[in-house]
Amino acid sequence: MTVRKDRCEMPNGHIIPTFYVNEYPDWVNVFGLTKEGKVLMVKQYRHGIEEICIELPGGVAEEGESPEEAVRRETAEETGYRFNEFIYLGKICANPSTTNNWMHMFLATGGEKTGEQELDDSEELEVKLLSVEEVLLLLQQNKIAQSLHANCVMYALMHLGRLSFQ
16 A cells, blocks of 8 residues: 555645545455355454454455456465356445545356465455355344445345345
8 A cells, every 4th residue: 555645636626735545456356156055255353443354255456467367366365266257246446535446346156165275474264155145134234344345245136136225
């Protein structure tokens, strides 16, 4: 992460002489369904809120990687699972007022465990396989703390016809 100092000119011509932007690489995450119809999730400690969180697999897109290449790599590294198909669900931004990157969201199907986790020194992840109903309950109970992951869950469930807004 870097912090960039800009001189910002608003659409109305107003000048903000000092405006800071947090620069990050793009991120990726995936709502992965195994061949058995289970949702692949991970539990890990998040120091910012000092809690163990349940999340989707994902992470940082490395320089030169497409979002799909990044999500395939991150999912395999974090979980040992590989998937037959990745469907792009779109992109969202954590905070477009002060950050410059995107979170690319995917739905993956046909997942199976093909290897072991290949975690970084700073990672400690527990792989969880949940039913779609259990994930829906986590969402309804506001138990997915990472907002970008909650968004991906909602987009994936809408794509699957399991969530609608009336």
